[in-house]
Amino acid sequence: MSTKYPELSERKRQILKALVEAHIEGGEPVGSKYIVQNNLLSCSSATIRNEMADLEQMGYLVQPHTSAGRVPSEMGYRFYVDSLVEQYAKTTHEVVQINQLLKAKMAEIDQILETASRLASSMTNYTGIAIKPKASSVTMSKFELVSIDANHFAMVMITSGGAVKTKKIKTLGRVEGESLRRLAELLNENLCGLSADMITLPIIMELENAMGDGSHLVNPTVKCVWEVMSELDGGEMRLSGLNHLLKYPEYSDSQQFGQLLGTLENQDEILELVSGSETDDINVLIGSESPVKVMNNSSLVFKPIKKNGKTVGVIGVLGPRRMNYRQVLQTIEEITGSIAGMLDSEQPAKLTGKEEDHGG
Amino acid sequence: MSTKYPELSERKRQILKALVEAHIEGGEPVGSKYIVQNNLLSCSSATIRNEMADLEQMGYLVQPHTSAGRVPSEMGYRFYVDSLVEQYAKTTHEVVQINQLLKAKMAEIDQILETASRLASSMTNYTGIAIKPKASSVTMSKFELVSIDANHFAMVMITSGGAVKTKKIKTLGRVEGESLRRLAELLNENLCGLSADMITLPIIMELENAMGDGSHLVNPTVKCVWEVMSELDGGEMRLSGLNHLLKYPEYSDSQQFGQLLGTLENQDEILELVSGSETDDINVLIGSESPVKVMNNSSLVFKPIKKNGKTVGVIGVLGPRRMNYRQVLQTIEEITGSIAGMLDSEQPAKLTGKEEDHGG
DNA sequence: TTTAGCACTCTTTTTGTTTGAGTGCTAACT
């Protein structure tokens, strides 16, 4: 992803950079004159023109039509982003604010993600994305059954990851405390460590046998377990600040925006895309680098959040291809950093109080 | 809301109805000629013109400009909707489909709502809205503490409404089983039946006293309880099918649509609006009947879902003012009906298996 | 009471014209 571009002269790089930033700023094609006037490049517009013609031929720039200014091509953006990432300076002046905002609302991982998405959106003025990725396979490490009333009991499940999930189960008639205890014991002995697809009919039948009377409880209970595990496996995505996008003329075509919206709501494609990312570092997908067609005019920046080495979430930003990469990269780094720091810190109850419950 | 309109002649009503429906269909002003040609009104366009002039003067129609066709005013829509509601025919041919779809995904109330919202959206081609309204005051009826590992335990809370909530709590050091038992006992004795704002500092201090050693557990635990209760109190809103809206030219102005999006994402106003609704029946807010400014060009149809007499959710549809009220009203009725039937039915475990966990 | 006919209005569409930003090229300049 991060190829080198040795063939570019220093001046070409400067011009490219200036042009990209000017275009990010204004959104319109940038002409040679403009660059000379605003960007202290100490040469004449004609020179710039020559260089720009070169850059266009090399594929870094594109001309919407004869006699329009130039616009960065995807390759141009890519060059810009790559060089940006290299010389990356983590000016962390905003970190304090982030920490405060996150701590204020800090609770379950779900909420952290949601808040982070909001934060990312409001700080960048693009659309924030929070993703709880698909867990490859969840297993249970402990079951506990709690009686609620005459014909309800709650099943408390603790996953291998330490998350807690609860289900309320309705029973036909009164259920003895003894039955519950036995059922819990059976679950603990037979289902711990199994993934969803390892729970098969033979196992259920065996449980029913072992349960004796009260065997009618087994089926719905196990079904519940299975459902919870499947549910935990599935990813989830939250967007915030969608309205920001509409401020950019790139999204003024409501037809196209509608399609984008539809794709985003559908979640599947984006989840796929993000979950399939190989690197743990920050990802930048520019335009058609993304396999999702309707996003070919957009860019997506995202980074996984790790907790004890495991990915527990992804925070990202979606915006027009000409998004302010410098700011976005910085913001995402800061937010993910803050969250990671928060999650990894093993602090006593007095201070942190609690963490996630039904999170993955 | 449902006033009578006795002054309208039968023909005027027919014309009004035809015009509203034609406008819903096409979205453009409807002329006299069009009505004659398509709607079997057996009179000439001139006659229609006269009648339309009348209807306009009465306030049912509006002329965007001289020599354009007529468009229904809000009052016109209101009349149309009211008369529609009266002669309402519940043709339940789609109910089967609804039931199947809902049952397939039926789990917690949250999921039911979400699915219902999706369903409403896909059936009507407008935006579906699912709302978990603010509960005025949640109290707990039972606490249970479950040890997870050396320095984590889970708190299982059962609300007055029978919902189950869980929180994982991190502890400083190892916590004895005995401590947990005692803590649970204290919680059950002192916090059951209290609403969030009744949990005050004196109570916490008293608990800490009674707890003796292990008193350091009290503070974070109670804080958790308080958070869960506050969280349960708060409403929540899910949208689906936002992209549908963009198919209607009414929303092609991306500026305005952006504002609408922002308002919807913010949730507060809509939650307020829906929670404040007095009737338990279906609500139809046409244009400026809604207090939310950005929705003055839209209509909102929604209906609460009752479970054992209590409102557990709201399902609605948001669309352009010229939405297909007949279809939307019918769909909402059917969906809410299906859900209500599903929730109220007290069936044995074998069949229903489970219901909501952390739902309200 | 209904309808046909006609003049009138106002938007939408079309067509043509102008303007201006920006380029590419060439020739002069350093």
Add this chain to the structure above:
DNA sequence: AGTTAGCACTCAAACAAAAAGAGTGCTAAA
């Protein structure tokens, strides 16, 4: 060599004028 000034050329966007068309209101006849 590389750089710059000047000029002709291109093309989209902005503007203006004209034509088309849809729909009305009104009047007079059926």
